[in-house]
Amino acid sequence: MGKIRASVPAKAILFGEHFVVYGKRALATAINRRLTVVVSSKAESGYHVKIANIPTFGLQLNLEHEKGGREAYPYKDYDNASKAIAYVKKTIEYLEENYEIGGEGVEIEISSEIPLSAGLGSSAATCVATIAALKEYFGVGTDLEGIRKDAHSVEKAVQGNASPVDTAISTYGGYVLIENAEVKRLELAELDLVIGTIGSIPLSMDITKTAEISLKTKRIVEEVKARRETFSSIFEHIFDAADELTAQALRAIEREDFVKLGALMNVNHGLLDAIGVVPRRLSELVKLSQESGALGAKVTGAGGLDKRGGVGSVLALPGESKDRIKVALEIAGALVMDVKTGETGLKTEKFV
Numbered sequence: 001m002g003k004i005r006a007s008v009p010a011k012a013i014l015f016g017e018h019f020v021v022y023g024k025r026a027l028a029t030a031i032n033r034r035l036t037v038v039v040s041s042k043a044e045s046g047y048h049v050k051i052a053n054i055p056t057f058g059l060q061l062n063l064e065h066e067k068g069g070r071e072a073y074p075y076k077d078y079d080n081a082s083k084a085i086a087y088v089k090k091t092i093e094y095l096e097e098n099y100e101i102g103g104e105g106v107e108i109e110i111s112s113e114i115p116l117s118a119g120l121g122s123s124a125a126t127c128v129a130t131i132a133a134l135k136e137y138f139g140v141g142t143d144l145e146g147i148r149k150d151a152h153s154v155e156k157a158v159q160g161n162a163s164p165v166d167t168a169i170s171t172y173g174g175y176v177l178i179e180n181a182e183v184k185r186l187e188l189a190e191l192d193l194v195i196g197t198i199g200s201i202p203l204s205m206d207i208t209k210t211a212e213i214s215l216k217t218k219r220i221v222e223e224v225k226a227r228r229e230t231f232s233s234i235f236e237h238i239f240d241a242a243d244e245l246t247a248q249a250l251r252a253i254e255r256e257d258f259v260k261l262g263a264l265m266n267v268n269h270g271l272l273d274a275i276g277v278v279p280r281r282l283s284e285l286v287k288l289s290q291e292s293g294a295l296g297a298k299v300t301g302a303g304g305l306d307k308r309g310g311v312g313s314v315l316a317l318p319g320e321s322k323d324r325i326k327v328a329l330e331i332a333g334a335l336v337m338d339v340k341t342g343e344t345g346l347k348t349e350k351f352v
């Protein structure tokens with residue numbers, strides 16, 4: 001049997017993260033950093049998961065398989081550090097329940113350019129690429145919408161309340177607008193963005209197990225829910241403002257009005273701060289980007305929590321100041337990526 005390679009892009013939410021979980025509009029884009037899954041046959045029975053090269057918290061995980069068998073997901077003492085494993089495991093269970101797959105030895109090899117727990121869609125990318133590769137390998141479907149729905153089901157099973165944003169972007173690439181929980185694909189011009197990621201946890205933090213920061217999105221979404229219940233009448237206005245903001249931002253991109261687009265990013269960042277998802281370290285990266293000449297900057301994705309090390313990412317629309325912004329973010333300790341929006345979605349190929 002041949003091998004299947006499936007690769008998918010990372011995502012960046014431009015506007016509307018968190019608010020989208022409550023039916024408000026969000027605009028997201030695929031960016032040119034990819035995660036690749038290769039599925040091939042293996043003499044030993046069971047699923048063998050090999051994670052090669054996921055940039056995460058300063059570690060490069062290179063975890064070799066030791067024993068065969070259903071439960072032998074091979075990782076050393078990283079607890080759930082490789083949360084990719086949780087998503088791969090759930091993906092296999094889900095596919096076995098819903099399709100005729102399995103019964104032979106399979107190797108699943110994952111390599112990625114997408115930092116983990118950074119708000120850049122690494123979980124959705126893992127689900128979409130693993131599902132696409134396994135479905136094609138076992139001949140049970142290549143339809144994109146089917147893959148997207150399967151991946152969204154797995155993501156919800158692992159992390160609770162998940163909007164369709166991340167899995168839609170990994171599958172389709174380009175840009176998507178989520179409106180009333182419906183996914184609409186959009187044709188928009190390419191943007192240059194700078195992303196700064198805080199991926200390292202300070203030694204002073206009382207976090208002994210990396211599991212405490214994996215599945216971070218789930219915890220943050222739960223905290224927003226609790227705060228929204230406490231301040232329901234105020235949060236109603238904040239959520240409505242976020243919805244209007246996404247609509248205006250979309251018009252600004254269509255008209256190539258980047259000054260307005262940047263100003264709207266700054267406002268969106270303020271609303272994210274109001275709902276409690278901007279830790280100090282990400283707040284600093286946003287202020288540094290703004291001071292260094294960015295047209296706008298904001299937290300992207302789930303954001304972060306100070307008590308969980310403040311890890312996460314910010315997005316800057318650099319205008320003429322790209323180099324200054326990159327240097328400022330690097331000096332502040334961020335992993336800095338120069339990215340382009342609108343990257344191609346899922347690509348699969350057979351090879352021998």
Ligand code: MEV
Binds near residue numbers: 018119162163166217
């Ligand atoms: C996570 O990338 C974005 C959130 O809006 C959650 C979701 O949309 O599922 C925080």
